[in-house]
Amino acid sequence: GEAAAKFTQLTIGDGLVSQLPALLISTASGILVTRSGSDDNFGTQVSSQLTAFPVVIAIASLVLFILGIIPGMPTLVFFALSAASGTSAYLMYKDEKQQAKQKIEIEEKEIVESESREPENVMNLISVEPLEVEIGYGLIPMADESSGGDLLQRISSVRRQCAIEMGIVVQPIRIRDNLQIRNNEYVIKIRGTVIARADIMPSMVLCMNPSGEDINIQGIKTIEPTFGIEALWINKDQREDAEIKGLTVVDPTTVMVTHLTETIKAHSYELLGRQETKVILDSVKEKYPTVVEELVPDLMTIGEIQKVLQGLLKEKVSIKDMVTILECLADNSRNTKDIEMLTEYVRFSLSRTICNDLVDEEHRITAVTISPDIEKLIGSNIQKSMQGSFPAINPDITTEIFNSIKVMLESTHFPTNIPIILVSPRIRPAFRKLIEMVFPSIVVLSLNEIPNDVEIRTEGVVSI
Structure with a gap:
């Protein structure tokens, strides 16, 4: 027995002692290699790796405890190390659990905050554009300036034309593609509702006869969308021949822009809200403050003025001469609040404007x-x-x-x-x-x- 004990101490014990330096060197080398991709210092990395998994420390505590009860081993030392590592494992586990709880609370708080912001996002989703044009996939090149398309520029000029002719302030017109409509189709919407739609041929030109007679040129029969007259889509190389015959020839962009312009004029009263009316009044007030201050708000509200202007626009009467309109309302609104009656008074004061386009x-x-x-x-x-x-x-x-x-x-x-x-x-x-x-x-x-x-x-x- 004594011989076996001596043999064990001299073989296994000496072997373990001789392997410890090699183990430490290998461990150190591995740590140095694995930390090369991190910016943290050595102490921080060792600490974070040792405390990353509490269960490993708990297993080490158990192993130290088992080693402590082996006869001949330094029991007090192993028990002390086991207790220290076990306590560390418990504290690390408790801290990890607390951090997980805090993370869940933070995520729940973010969800609550996201839900509290949701009504605002929904309001953005349900808002509608005052005026928008949707184009099919085949018409996208007409709006692409890099491809030579001038649709965006031409549509921007529509707002200026409406201001000059009708005196209305048209909000910026939104243009977007819509894959759900036909390739060569465009749709005009006012406040999200389809008002007009038509098909055009982007690679051709539209030919019309002003006299209304038949067109003796080969082409694709169609109806001009703005005025509803018979027309033909012809190839671009036929344009010169058509013009020589006295026919009217227009490009597809002009067809769309003309349709949009006339649609805006016909529905301009729908585009004039209280906000647009206030913008017009503020513009007039800069040069003619007296008439605006006398009329608003003592005699009429912005909403009442808006209704008068809508009544004029509905019959395609220009409201560009706002000074005359406001002067008339200031004179007559003291005697009546009837919007229809006030509109008739304004029409009388605008008689020359109304008849300007009607006389030959x-x-x-x-x-x-x-x-x-x-x-x-x-x-x-x-x-x-x-x-x-x-x-x-x-x-x-x-x-x-x-x-x-x-x-x-x-x-x-x-x-x-x-x-x-x-x-x-x-x-x-x-x-x-x-x-x-x-x-x-x-x-x-x-x-x-x-x-x-x-x-x-x-x-x-x-x-x-």
């Missing part, structure tokens, strides 16, 4: 009138509502009036190509309300809206 080269207005019977019928059945005056007459009689108007329009030549019906001032708003859905392009004038120096030429009478 001889400074004459060509129009049709309505019979005394119709005028009396409408005048005796006018009812007022929140939307204005309207005639409450028999539907059959209304149909007869519409048929008579249609016949007169087909048989009457208007030099300015704008159909005009003259009525008395008393029934003008109601008559306009009666026919606006069926004949939106007809201008309904009252006799007092025509300046004295303008000659009136009547070509027919609407009767039943």
Whole structure:
């Protein structure tokens, strides 16, 4: 027994002692190699690696405890090391658990904060653009300046044109592609609602005959989207031949821009909100502060002025002369708050502006009138509502009036190509309300809206 003990001490013990330096050197080399990619110092890395996994320290504590109970081993030393490492493992485990708990709390806090911000994000998602144009995939080159497309520049000029002609401030027009529509289709939207749409051929040109006669050129038949006349899409090399024959030829960008411009004019009253009205008033106030300060807010609110301007724009009356409009409202708003009545007063003050586009080269207005019977019928059945005056007459009689108007329009030549019906001032708003859905392009004038120096030429009478 004594011989075996001596043999064990001299062989195993001596072998372990001789291997310890090699073990330490290998461990040190491994640590130095693995830390080469880190910017931390040696002490920080050793500490972080030793404390990264508490379970390893716990296993080491258990091993030290087992070594301590082996006979002949220094029990006190191993037990002390085991207790120290075990305590360290427990503290590290507790700290790791606390850090995990804090991490969960931070993540939950971030989720709560994200949810608290969600309503704002949703509001951004549900907001709509006042005016936007969606184009199909095939029309994207028209908007790409690097490919020679000038659509963006041309559409930007539409805002300037609307300001000059109609006096309205159009918000920037958003243009975006939409893969859900046809390749060569474009869609015009106002406040998210589709107002107009059409197809164009980006590699061709549109040919139209101003006289309305058939076009004797080979091409693809279509309908011009703005004015609804028959047209042809022809190749670009046919353009010169078409122009020699006296035909009107326009490029596809012009077709779209013209359609957009006329759509904005027809729906300009929908684009004029209180904010846009305030912008206009602020602009006028810079040069004419007196009339604005007298009118707003003592006599009229911005909303009431907006409704008057919308009434004018709905009948395609320019509101560019805002000083005259505000002067008229300041004079008459003391006596009445009726928006329809105030709009009629403003129309009277803008009589020259209204008639400017309606007179021909001889400074004459060509129009049709309505019979005394119709005028009396409408005048005796006018009812007022929140939307204005309207005639409450028999539907059959209304149909007869519409048929008579249609016949007169087909048989009457208007030099300015704008159909005009003259009525008395008393029934003008109601008559306009009666026919606006069926004949939106007809201008309904009252006799007092025509300046004295303008000659009136009547070509027919609407009767039943």
